[in-house]
Amino acid sequence: MIEMQTLGVRTTQPKVSLLIDDSKTLTYPELFRYASQLALFDVRTLNASHYQQFKDVFVNQTKAISEPQFEQIASLVDFIPGSTTSQMMVALGTFSKKNALGGIVALLAYTLPGAIILTILGYLYGQYPDPRDLNILIFLAIQGIKSSTVALILQLMITLAMKSINNKLHISLSILSAALFVVYQQPYVLILTMMMGGITTIMVEYDAENTIGRRTFAKEQSATPAIFNDPKLINKKNSHKISQLLGNKSLHLYSAILLILLYLNSQQQSLILDMSLSFYNIGTFMIGGTPITLPFMYAETVLNPLYINADAFWLGFGLAAALPGPYLNFAIFLGTHSMGIYGGICCWIAIFLPSILQIWGLLPHWNNLKNNVYLQKFKEGVISVAIGFLATAVYYCWVDACKYDLPTATVISFLSLVYVSLLNFNSPAVLTLGAALFIIRYLALWYYRELDPVIF
Template sequence: MGQRRHREQGRHPDARAEAGAVDASTPRGSAIEVFLAFLKLGLISFGGPVAHLGYFRTEFVQRRAWLDDKSYSDLVALCQFLPGPASSQVGIALGLGRAGWPGGLCAWAGFTLPSAIALVLFGLGVSRWDALAQSGAVHGLKVAAVAIVAQAVWGMGRTLCPDRLRAGIAIVAALLVLAVPSAMGQVGAIVAGAIAGRCAVHAGRVPSTEDRDRGVRKSMGAALLLLLALLLVVLPVLAAATRSPALAVIASFYQSGALVFGGGHVVLPLLQASVVPGGLVTNDAFLAGYGAAQAVPGPLFTFAAYLGTVMNGALGGWEGGLALLVAIFVPGFLVVAGALPFWESLRRRDGIRRAMAGINAAVVGVLAAALYDPVWTSAIHSRADFGVALGAFGLLVVGRRSPVLVVALSATAGWLLAR
């Protein structure tokens, strides 16, 4: 016993640091600490998921030293692989590792609430003053959405469709969505992309790394993944059985959160198909909110809070915003917590990586179809509109300006053109 204690005490400091880094996910902080850290980031994290990941690395790897760079990169790889909002899922995983389940919830709440509150307030304004939704400034927000979605298609296409095969998968997915303009067409395009990728795409090898304990047991992970799948089946069945419009919308938003690969922009067509055709949200209000969502910090999935706020029918107001905000984020929470203990073995499977490559290519096509309808068709009505959209796209892609600045300039241009 004494000899073992002596060996432990005599271990080199670097070896102790390395061991601590591997086990950095062991809960050793408080939920309040996690909430305050993520609340600060939720107030300042502009720029989208990639920028969010940079903020997280600066705060939690460099400044607070909650984990090392390799552990952080492994978490990022996992969350890019999974469906759902990648940056929010990285935050949830960091909170779980720091303070257990309360830490995961506090990380989500701190990062999400600032933008959700801002969008709920904007939604209340749109609902109360009808003229606001028809104003020139709001039309400018819709034009800004054209440029922002076009930038997303451009950037994702270059990254996720690097060869002819994957570019072809994206084109076929776009054609399928345009031919079947519903949530069924979008889900079908993603499934077809997975099958095509599994059968035809060649994926590179994943280097071998040591397994890490992320603070979630495999039995708990399996239970969470089972709950995720059960809710995907049970919620639509309950909505159909009870004929409840509110439950049907909640089921639809849950499905959107569970099936979205490729970031927040890809959720746009799924949500549009869920709320606009049935008249729950007008297309003008939908696109105005999407433009406004670009001007707030935090995850783009908080757009769901705005939609719930402006929705007609059973849901509506801040209560509906809160309900749909939870509905769209729950799948991402379940899938990242459930996948953590299985990630190291899953990521090495060749078939899984090929299917994911096909899915990623398909979501580019889904987003490209959404760029045309509803984004372009609802926002571009004149040469002036096209000029504003083209200028905004140039600022984003060539000038590399902040989306916040581009949204503000587009809203101003829309207001001036309407005078």
């Protein structure tokens, strides 16, 4: 339940309350079952929204969430940094069980199926430092998957650009950031560029004559009433709330974990600590959702030779797109591939933990944040910069996919883009077709044209 203190602002229209009222409270087994089912939904494209499926289950089927509550949660997770679908699951689980533990249970049910499979695949793939040591058919299938992954990321970039690029300033920021990523591939440069993009958008697009825009927070809003002002909730059993206290504790815990990781990383030379800190920072700056993580993770892992190679990076992302659960699950693939199962679990927790703490921390403050003009403009600039970074990531993915066979990989990438954009194939089908086409191509050369193609 959201507890908001009245700020003394005037009310112009009724606002939606995020209070947990008399809606149904799910049991933990029920919550786990519903969240697990949502993880198994096919996705049509890499950026497909699960919001409708979430709404069907939690609003229409279980009646655990009211529709106004759902829309408020959806608007928040679209606004703040973090993995949108994972944060949505945490919020829905918290409201459905009416306590914070429900959010953890829902997230685990949603992410674990894909994470377990990716852990196994990452461990097995980590036994072959050189992918050319694999069975020839497996090696060819991997090249096909990476070729199709190019199309999935390109479709993701196109969709994000069509939604977010609205003027010449946004186009300019995207182009400049793409060029900058090619020249300077350090993570701190990417973060600074995103911050500068957001600040530039505020400075250029802010209308000094707009009196509403001058306000740090929009005043024409009513705060969500405190729990003791709602007679329906007084003395109600299980009337737990997402309170101001929980929100503050979550933000404090986030800061404490960050400081601890920084301290431990400065005192010890540990690859696990180093990667956990990197993934924790990536989860923090994920403004705009999963697409934004790709260039950051590429800069943090592939460009550091101690971490992971490009083959494993793009393969892991492609596999995560074809498996249940959020795409950020591929963090556990990367960690397991380079450091074993324990390292994979640490990376997986590190990249999801900021999203959990952010959604709990900001839910009580959402009424004060959602109409903030500065934050809206800042986010537009950040996403414009991130689109440029994502365009560069598409290029690097294509370069890696074409490493052994430029013509075949390029053709499969183009066909995969047609499948996902025009024919609405889902991600698992596109990646499966990519793997099959690459294998068929070489089988045809070997057995029908009696050629011996050299790909090693």
